[in-house]
Amino acid sequence: MICRTPIGWLLQPFSGAEAQLGIDLLRLSLLGGLLGLDGTSVGQFMVSRPLVAGVFAGWVVGDPVTGLAVGAILELYLLVSFPTGGARFPEGATATVVAVGVATALPGPGALPLGVVLGLVWGQLGGLSVTLYRKANTRLLPQAGEALRAGGLGRVLSIALTLDFFRAVVVTTTGLIVGLSLLGPLAAAWPLDEAGSKALLVAGGATSAGILLNDLGGLRARKAWFAVGLLAGLIGVTLL
Amino acid sequence: MRRLTRGTLAATFLRSFFIQGVWNYHTMLGAGFAFSLLPGLRRVYSDDPEGLEASVQRHLEHFNSHPYLSGVALGAVLRLEDEGVDEETVRRFKIAVRGPLGSLGDRLVWATWLPLVVVASLVLYWLGAGWVWVTVFFLAVYNVGHLGLRAWGLRAGLAAGRDVAGRLAAARIGDRAVRLEPVGAVFVGLLAAVLLGGPLGSADGGAVWMGLGAAAFVGGLVGGHRVWRPAAAGTVVVVVLISLLGVLR
Numbered sequence: 001m002i003c004r005t006p007i008g009w010l011l012q013p014f015s016g017a018e019a020q021l022g023i024d025l026l027r028l029s030l031l032g033g034l035l036g037l038d039g040t041s042v043g044q045f046m047v048s049r050p051l052v053a054g055v056f057a058g059w060v061v062g063d064p065v066t067g068l069a070v071g072a073i074l075e076l077y078l079l080v081s082f083p084t085g086g087a088r089f090p091e092g093a094t095a096t097v098v099a100v101g102v103a104t105a106l107p108g109p110g111a112l113p114l115g116v117v118l119g120l121v122w123g124q125l126g127g128l129s130v131t132l133y134r135k136a137n138t139r140l141l142p143q144a145g146e147a148l149r150a151g152g153l154g155r156v157l158s159i160a161l162t163l164d165f166f167r168a169v170v171v172t173t174t175g176l177i178v179g180l181s182l183l184g185p186l187a188a189a190w191p192l193d194e195a196g197s198k199a200l201l202v203a204g205g206a207t208s209a210g211i212l213l214n215d216l217g218g219l220r221a222r223k224a225w226f227a228v229g230l231l232a233g234l235i236g237v238t239l240l
Numbered sequence: 241m242r243r244l245t246r247g248t249l250a251a252t253f254l255r256s257f258f259i260q261g262v263w264n265y266h267t268m269l270g271a272g273f274a275f276s277l278l279p280g281l282r283r284v285y286s287d288d289p290e291g292l293e294a295s296v297q298r299h300l301e302h303f304n305s306h307p308y309l310s311g312v313a314l315g316a317v318l319r320l321e322d323e324g325v326d327e328e329t330v331r332r333f334k335i336a337v338r339g340p341l342g343s344l345g346d347r348l349v350w351a352t353w354l355p356l357v358v359v360a361s362l363v364l365y366w367l368g369a370g371w372v373w374v375t376v377f378f379l380a381v382y383n384v385g386h387l388g389l390r391a392w393g394l395r396a397g398l399a400a401g402r403d404v405a406g407r408l409a410a411a412r413i414g415d416r417a418v419r420l421e422p423v424g425a426v427f428v429g430l431l432a433a434v435l436l437g438g439p440l441g442s443a444d445g446g447a448v449w450m451g452l453g454a455a456a457f458v459g460g461l462v463g464g465h466r467v468w469r470p471a472a473a474g475t476v477v478v479v480v481l482i483s484l485l486g487v488l489r
Contacts, residue, residue: 041260046383113482117475117480135265141271141300148297199453203450207467210460210461213425215355228429229425229426229432233434234433238437
């Protein structure tokens with residue numbers, strides 16, 4: 001059948017599943033851009049934390065349960081990574097959107113670990129892109145001898161926010177394309193079952209919980225408090 | 241305050257959410273600080289366009305603070321500008337407060353409040369709470385503290401002006417962070433239990449994974465932040481190796 005409209009022509013070579021994948025890619029990329037803004041530039045309401053970003057990304061592709069599973073594991077890893085001052089930190093928002101997009105699209109129990117691992121790697125690249133963006137922001141401001149009039153402040157802010165949005169969109173899109181095009185065969189051949197795959201990821205992430213206890217005063221100073229929590233938790237999981 | 245209306249202060253508060261909008265390594269929050277102050281400066285310099293432009297140039301200069309506590313400096317500077325305090329005093333004031341506002345905020349928010357709420361939310365998840373509950377709990381509890389701190393900061397700065405250091409000391413922000421640390425330790429204990437012993441954590445994968453998880457926890461406890469990157473990289477390497485093993489089999 002010959003399509004009469006440009007949109008119909010554009011969509012014609014794709015099957016229904018491929019078109020849906022393209023739409024999901026677009027939605028997730030835009031979501032990555034929006035959540036990336038919350039990381040530093042706008043508000044910091046923490047919708048950019050993996051726990052929340054995972055649910056949002058999962059919701060966009062129709063699977064918030066997997067989104068939360070991916071977000072919770074990435075949150076565990078990034079538990080001790082916070083946007084302090086000028087330090088470079090892994091970018092959780094874009095990393096989580098990439099991880100959820102990949103984990104919900106790939107088949108089998110390997111989807112979760114491969115998605116999370118891609119998220120960990122992409123978080124580092126996202127952090128690098130934030131550093132480059134911040135360097136670019138310097139050029140938006142008046143250089144020595146120049147003046148920025150009051151009326152120009154809003155324009156500078158708009159340009160900076162637009163740059164940050166597109167930075168996060170590009171980071172998310174490239175992560176999704178890399179993950180979806182390279183990880184399929186690895187997911188299909190993944191040898192562990194679902195329980196083993198989750199346990200592997202949790203075991204690695206437990207390091208962050210130890211680091212956090214260290215930050216909160218260390219085991220020696222907080223051993224009674226930690227023991228209370230540990231005991232309560234063990235009783236809770238036994239009863240549940 | 242002679243010229244600052246409720247509307248002006250509300251606009252300053254809303255604009256303070258964009259204070260890091262032009263974050264850069266040269267002036268850090270400088271541009272966002274000037275942008276947030278602008279509604280107030282327009283009122284103060286309503287009859288003096290040149291004074292307004294000069295004031296904006298001064299506030300574009302380097303400034304840094306924790307974003308949630310930046311309202312303290314915004315409120316105090318607005319008051320100083322409204323009182324017609326000379327520019328050198330305002331500049332010295334900003335230099336004096338930026339360090340404490342940064343370190344107090346980092347300690348209270350990034351090092352204590354955020355991890356505490358995150359860990360509590362993760363405990364909920366690993367105990368089996370659904371995605372709606374976990375998300376709503378995290379966002380609601382965290383942002384009560386976040387928005388409360390921002391609103392308190394702007395009010396405290398406006399009320400105290402150049403004496404804001406006394407207001408900060410009276411608020412005992414550092415002490416509050418220290419008091420939250422034991423609560424955080426309880427939640428880390430809870431998290432360790434549900435991660436290693438809970439059915440959704442390592443326990444379902446068997447004793448080997450539980451043992452590895454416990455070892456990783458102790459490693460983090462002993463090694464601190466320097467072991468984070470090796471641990472994350474180790475997970476990546478293990479997953480890649482297992483994948484390749486699956487392909488070659």
